[in-house]
Amino acid sequence: MSSELAYPDTVILLPVFRPGPHLGELVGDLIADGVAAPRIVVVDDGSGPGGEPALAAVRGLGCPVLRHPVNRGKGAALKTGFRYARGAHPGLDVVSADADGQHRAADIRLVAERAGAGRIVLGVRRFDAMPPRSRLGNEVTRVLFRAVTGRYVSDTQTGLRAYPAELLDHLGEVEGERFEYEMNVLLDAAGAGRPLEEVVVPTTYLDGNAASHFGGVTDSLRVYRPLLRFAVAGRPAASLTGR
Numbered sequence: 386m387s388s389e390l391a392y393p394d395t396v397i398l399l400p401v402f403r404p405g406p407h408l409g410e411l412v413g414d415l416i417a418d419g420v421a422a423p424r425i426v427v428v429d430d431g432s433g434p435g436g437e438p439a440l441a442a443v444r445g446l447g448c449p450v451l452r453h454p455v456n457r458g459k460g461a462a463l464k465t466g467f468r469y470a471r472g473a474h475p476g477l478d479v480v481s482a483d484a485d486g487q488h489r490a491a492d493i494r495l496v497a498e499r500a501g502a503g504r505i506v507l508g509v510r511r512f513d514a515m516p517p518r519s520r521l522g523n524e525v526t527r528v529l530f531r532a533v534t535g536r537y538v539s540d541t542q543t544g545l546r547a548y549p550a551e552l553l554d555h556l557g558e559v560e561g562e563r564f565e566y567e568m569n570v571l572l573d574a575a576g577a578g579r580p581l582e583e584v585v586v587p588t589t590y591l592d593g594n595a596a597s598h599f600g601g602v603t604d605s606l607r608v609y610r611p612l613l614r615f616a617v618a619g620r621p622a623a624s625l626t627g628r
Contacts, residue, residue, distance in 0.1 A: 392419065392424075392480075394476070394478055394501065395424070395477060395478050395479070395500055396424050396425075396478070397420055397424060397426065397479075397480050397482065397493060398466040398480065399426065399428070400430060400459055400481065401427060401429055401430065401432070401439075401440075401462075401484050402436075402456065402462075403432045403433075403436055404439040404485075405485075407485055408427070408440075408484040409443055410486075411486075411489070412425055412427075412443045412446055413446070414489065415490045416446060418494060422446050423448070423449065423473075424477070425443075426448070426466050426469055428451045428452075428453070428462040428463075428465050428469075429450060429453065429462075430453050430457055430458065430459065430462040431452075431453045431457060440452075449473070451465055453465065457562055458562040458566070459544075459563060459567070460561040460563055460564070460565065460566025460567070461562045461563075461566075463481060463567075464556070467479060471550075471553050475550075476550050477550055478497075478549050478550050479547070479550070480500060480547045481544065481545070481546050481548070482545050483545065486589060487545075487589055488545050489589065492586040493508075495586055496545055496546070496586070497547060499547065499582060499584055500547035500548075500549065501547075501550075502549070503549050503551060504579070504580040504582050505547065505571075505580075505581050505582070506546065506581075507538065507545070507546055507583050507584070508545030508546065508586040509543055509585055509586065510585075522542065523542050526609070526612075527540070527541055529609070529612050530571065530612065532616075533612055534572065534575040534615065536571075536575045536581070538583070540583070541568065541571060542608070544567070546567070546570075552579075560611075561611070564608055565608050568608045568611050572612070575615075
């Protein structure tokens with residue numbers, strides 16, 4: 386299959402921390418699905434020597450691997466990927482995905498096909514398929530997000546997202562280095578009235594999402610703090626596309 390037909394004008398960005406075999410499996414599936422290896426960008430966020438086997442495998446497939454010498458957080462890894470995409474693939478949209486077994490090539494394709502037109506596209510998960518820990522956190526965050534912004538986003542914590550090329554410079558300036566960054570991106574879009582679109586994807590959870598690096602109370606506080614700041618600032622918001 387031609388890569389131009391499979392994922393037009395798209396860079397796939399995979400931020401990873403201590404990656405396992407699922408990284409190589411996902412990259413192999415993406416290549417088989419028609420994505421050119423140089424457009425699959427892996428950002429290693431300070432995994433250390435333990436991550437080298439998985440990273441070497443995808444590097445051997447022709448994918449660029451960018452590395453942070455120390456762990457800086459998912460937000461920092463995304464920003465590193467955005468900077469690389471702007472320089473190496475100017476004008477291409479970026480689709481970010483988790484490489485811990487949750488997202489498949491088919492799911493990424495669904496989101497990539499809707500990328501562009503200045504909108505952020507969210508690959509949202511069905512709540513009834515989530516492990517209890519993930520479902521509760523997402524339900525609370527969804528309610529709070531709507532309360533403070535007036536926008537309905539069914540899955541505020543999804544890591545599968547498409548970012549339009551024209552927003553990459555701006556996204557590099559959005560605050561946040563760790564898990565709060567993705568919340569700040571949604572709040573930034575809400576405050577600016579930018580369109581958001583949702584695509585339902587059949588996310589897979591392995592061992593109750595045990596591979597997730599989301600750190601419980603500490604990372605939850607990082608996510609909720611921006612919501613509080615937004616509520617205090619009282620910034621305006623528009624409605625979610627299609628709602």
